[in-house]
Amino acid sequence: MTTLAPPVVQRDPATPTTGGRGGKVAWMALPALVMFIGFGVIPLVGVLVLSFTSWDGISTEIRPAGFDSWRAVLTDPGLPNTLWVTFLVMALSWAVQTPLSLLIGVFLAGHQRYREFLAVLFFIPLLLSSAAIAITYKALLDPNFGLGAGLGIPFLVQDWLGRPGLAMGVIIFVVSWQYIPFHSLIYQGGVRQIPRSMYEAAELDGAGRVRQFFSITLPQLKYTIITSSTLMVVGSLTFFDLIFVLTEGGPGDATRVLALSMYKLGFQANLMGPASGIAVILVLVGLALALLLQRLGGRDQTESQLEGG
């Protein structure tokens, strides 16, 4: 692949790829389009439609119910808490992961042999399922049978998942454990793309390590930071499996995020209408965040991708 990678010039987006041959290849996009419409677009529209109906998820009867579900969702006293918890998970996991991933990514971008070896072990959490990770931490943090009890370290012997603040802390930690390697990888790639000459020039000017980081590395990583943050923030909306297995939203509703609320309302309380309402909120929040972050970057990725195609 690398030997074939052409210089930048050859990918000039202004030159049209082919002239008027679109019709001949367009059919090749059809299978993917059909699948994506069938199990992506239609469900997306469907979730909006279902939020105006009443359905228990078991019977075949789906009745139109006007704004009943929405009234139930929006007047539910639990909603502000769910939104707050969702926001908290998003903000805290971003605030913990970003600086650490950035630091580690810069570190791993060095070309020493041992760092490559280090990376092999470092990326193992990427491979584990959220369910496996949640189950492991549940066992590890158990106040009676866990690591803390076994080692006799009092600080580790706490009811980690039984107290609201601690449970939230555990979730943020486990999320970081699972995803920091991935984001470090993104930053590692970003740092390696920064031209070496910039650092050499800075060195000649007598700029120190810290100065170099803030005036070269950080600005050059602007788009990497936006990409990584978008993935973190939008991804945090989908921490369903981890939280479901680890705390089931508890204690009380202390870790009940939107996705969990949707599941509990729909598949445990059999209220598919309100659950669909929550799902719509989830989609809107996700879209709004993605758009906001793209705007923040001052660059519309969709547009440039389209130009390229």
Place this chain on the structure above:
Amino acid sequence: MSTTLTTPDQTTDAPARQRRRPSESRTGRRPNWLGGLAGWLWLVIVIVPIYWILITSFKTQANYFITNPLVPPTDPTLANYRLVIQSDFIRYFMNSVIVTLGAVVPAVTISFMAAFAIIRGSGRFLRAVNGLFLMGLAIPLQATIIPVYLIIIRLKLYDTLLAIVLPSIAFAIPLSVLVLSNFIRDVPKELFESMRVDGASEWGTLWHLAFPLTRPALMTVCIYNGLATWNGFLLPLILTADPTQRTLPLALWTFQGQYSINVPAILASVVLTTLPILALYAIGRRQLLSGLTAGFGK
């Protein structure tokens, strides 16, 4: 604008550069103490639980309570693994294999065709298709699970492995198309031209030119989607109920509910479900790591 387009080859270039000059460091730069500290510290945080999982899975339950949790067992036992395997894990394992292969092979094939069409073709239709897939990246697809559940029931597929496969394919398409189209875009235009001059059809060009040249990217996309499907939890949880249709993550969860006190056995089940992925990681590490970031732009 062109910054987005320059990404993939540079990302894949990184390991190559690294191979070329392994001993090179940023000449004359003082070491990055803070980064080093964070890197090593986080390595310990990553390794300790994994080490703990491994050694504990070989301890007997009685031994687990009385020994130091970070000291390996003096007389390792395979009893936990036996218990896990006897709990029908072979079946769940096979289910996961079927679901993963059944989702990844078609998903990557049709994504590859779509990416090829998007890069080689032109016109409003293909632009709209591409825009649709890009939009799919921004939407938490989990939010569509209720209508997906309804569709699966109506198709009479509830409690089948196909119920997990179909939405998995759809969810895999947006990112796969993005990554693959970035790579196909890198194929020099002259090669396409010469294929055309030789009278090859677009279909022939797809298989005889684009396919061999983008094989590394295809591998990456396969591994990435394979991981996502293998580790998927929500779709099996909602679309199946019968124990015979369980996939591994769901089986893990129910197993944990059943043997909540038997920590060594639970951890043995965690090891067993992860083993095949670790094996794949050992084989295709470079591929996986260099490719994972390729699709996310700069």
